[in-house]
Amino acid sequence: MKNYIILLTILFLATFLNAQENVSCRDFTQTSVDILTENNFLPDGNFNSVRLCQGDKIEIYKPFYKGRDYMLIVTSEEVLPGIIVEVKDMTRKVILKSDKPEKLHQLNYTPDKNQNLIISVLVTKSEEYSAENKGCVSVVIGFSTPKNQ
Amino acid sequence: MRKITHFLIVATFIFAALSAGSCKNDKNSDNKDTVVINTDSLNFDEKVEQAKEIFYSLPAPHEVATFLIQNDNTYFDIELLNSVQQAINYTTEASQAYNLGVYSADLSYASLFEQNQIVINYMATSKKLAEQLGILEAFDQETIKALEENVNNRDEVMRIISETFMDSDAYLQENERHEIGAMILIGGWIEGVYLAIKLSNGDPRSNIPLASSILEQQLSLELMVMFLKDFKGGEYLQNMKTDLVSLYDLYNSIETDVTDDGYLTAKPEDFKKLCDKIEEIRNKIVKLS
Numbered sequence: 218m219k220n221y222i223i224l225l226t227i228l229f230l231a232t233f234l235n236a237q238e239n240v241s242c243r244d245f246t247q248t249s250v251d252i253l254t255e256n257n258f259l260p261d262g263n264f265n266s267v268r269l270c271q272g273d274k275i276e277i278y279k280p281f282y283k284g285r286d287y288m289l290i291v292t293s294e295e296v297l298p299g300i301i302v303e304v305k306d307m308t309r310k311v312i313l314k315s316d317k318p319e320k321l322h323q324l325n326y327t328p329d330k331n332q333n334l335i336i337s338v339l340v341t342k343s344e345e346y347s348a349e350n351k352g353c354v355s356v357v358i359g360f361s362t363p364k365n366q
Numbered sequence: 367m368r369k370i371t372h373f374l375i376v377a378t379f380i381f382a383a384l385s386a387g388s389c390k391n392d393k394n395s396d397n398k399d400t401v402v403i404n405t406d407s408l409n410f411d412e413k414v415e416q417a418k419e420i421f422y423s424l425p426a427p428h429e430v431a432t433f434l435i436q437n438d439n440t441y442f443d444i445e446l447l448n449s450v451q452q453a454i455n456y457t458t459e460a461s462q463a464y465n466l467g468v469y470s471a472d473l474s475y476a477s478l479f480e481q482n483q484i485v486i487n488y489m490a491t492s493k494k495l496a497e498q499l500g501i502l503e504a505f506d507q508e509t510i511k512a513l514e515e516n517v518n519n520r521d522e523v524m525r526i527i528s529e530t531f532m533d534s535d536a537y538l539q540e541n542e543r544h545e546i547g548a549m550i551l552i553g554g555w556i557e558g559v560y561l562a563i564k565l566s567n568g569d570p571r572s573n574i575p576l577a578s579s580i581l582e583q584q585l586s587l588e589l590m591v592m593f594l595k596d597f598k599g600g601e602y603l604q605n606m607k608t609d610l611v612s613l614y615d616l617y618n619s620i621e622t623d624v625t626d627d628g629y630l631t632a633k634p635e636d637f638k639k640l641c642d643k644i645e646e647i648r649n650k651i652v653k654l655s
Contacts, residue, residue: 243536250529259524262426262531264539267419270389274416278592279423280585282433331582333589337417349388358423362432362524 242266242353249290249357252323258288258359266355269340271298271348277336277356281328286361289324291315291338294352298343305335422593424551425586426535427467428527430558431474434579435565442479446564447472448557448652450491459499460602461654463546466495467553468651474527475561482517489513499546501537505530545599552590552606553651559583560648568641570631577637578629584617602654609647616643 246266253260265277281287293300299318303311304326312334315322318341328334336356425433448468456462473488493505509530516522538547562580570577591614594607620636632640 243533243540246532246536250532254525259428259432260528260532261423261429262528262535263421263423264532264536265421265423266536269418273418275419275421276417277421277423278589280425280589282582282585285433331585333585349390351389356421360429360432362436362521 242268242355245292245294245353246355246357249292249355252290253288253357253359256288256359257361258286259362261358261360263358265357266353268351269297269354270351271340271342271346274337274339275354275356276338278333279336279358280333281326281331283328283330285327287326287328288359289322289326289336290357290359291322291324291336291355293320293340293354295320296346296350296352297340297354298346299341300354301339301341303337305337307333307335309335422589424590424593425555425558426528426531426551427471427554427558428474428524428531430555430586431471431478431561432524434558434562434576434583435475436478437573437575437579439573440565440576442476442481443564444481444484446561447476447484447488450487452652453491453494455655456495457655459546460549460600462495462498463549464553464602464651464654466492466499467550467555468557469495470527470531470550471554471557471561474524474558477520477523477527480518480520485517485523486514496534501534505534544597545603548594548597548599549603549606552610555586555590556644556648556651559644563641563644566641568638569634570637571634574625574627574629574631577631580640581620581622581630581632584614587614587617609650613643613647616640
């Protein structure tokens with residue numbers, strides 16, 4: 218009986234820890250949402266956040282429409298060394314790129330044509346950070362809204 | 367012997383719990399989570415094999431409504447909305463999810479034209495569907511209160527809608543309910559385009575910028591089809607996939623032209639075919655039970 222109680226407690230803890238691991242990225246993402254709002258951009262409503270390790274890469278596919286202004290906020294948690302961002306067209310030609318690894322990238326983009334684009338985010342590697350560290354990386358995309366109504 | 371077995375089980379769980387959140391022991395990061403997308407049918411040049419995770423940032427209902435409907439010659443017509451009275455008929459997860467998307471698009475449309483009471487009613491209906499789908503966290507009482515307090519501020523209402531949508535998406539992703547998330551987005555997209563085609567009267571000449579925006583939605587549809595291609599879903603999603611592929615084929619078959627002002631246009635008969643197909647899919651969604 219005692220062993221079953223211990224087992225159930227451990228099960229609960231394991232589930233709780235896993236849930237906590239996932240949930241925390243939503244709070245982390247809110248900072249990016251706030252940056253967009255402060256700059257009068259409306260978040261597109263998609264939740265593109267995930268916990269990553271050094272060397273991991275994610276990609277976001279998104280339609281971009283000409284005549285609209287977009288702002289991309291790409292952030293990583295402090296436990297990760299930094300991230301590099303590239304925006305590519307569907308032939309994988311790079312059309313926008315961050316200069317160097319950072320923990321926060323703010324990119325403005327106004328397309329000159331309608332096209333689907335790929336936002337690639339790579340977590341850089343560094344010996345100054347523990348390779349065991351896993352942290353949230355989030356990509357929040359905002360668009361401008363016309364003010365003429 | 368039994369004690370040893372129990373100890374081993376407990377030890378395994380301790381190990382699993384402690385290793386969650388760490389990278390070195392995360393074998394998944396190397397292979398299991400890798401998504402391979404076959405894009406051959408869409409004529410893309412290469413296959414994506416390296417990313418740990420792929421996100422499809424499909425247009426959310428408020429984005430579709432903003433892009434499509436917000437131009438100088440559009441107007442608000444309550445008759446175009448899916449009635450809130452219909453919500454009682456949505457008893458399956460699929461009908462609730464698709465129509466949560468539909469109501470979100472209607473809510474955004476009403477918000478763009480500052481139809482305050484309708485915004486509140488549609489948010490309340492969306493909350494009920496979200497409750498039935500088990501995603502109430504995103505539509506909590508504070509959200510409804512914030513909406514009521516800011517109902518005269520269109521920008522603030524749109525911000526609340528967009529953050530509510532992101533909260534729902536986060537909740538569904540983190541609980542691995544991707545199919546429900548996809549259905550909400552598809553329902554919202556279809557309703558947004560439906561509202562636009564009704565406002566265009568099914569004629570590309572009646573509102574040229576609006577018709578252009580409708581034709582430009584081929585881009586969003588392309589991503590949606592690409593996303594659904596490798597998505598294993600149930601019957602409702604499979605049926606929708608067939609409808610969306612057929613709509614995508616129709617879009618591809620239409621010959622478009624560009625006006626001097628840079629707007630996309632098409633022959634009236636082709637545009638009408640497109641409008642009819644969109645209306646057919648939308649009516650299927652709102653009649654689901």
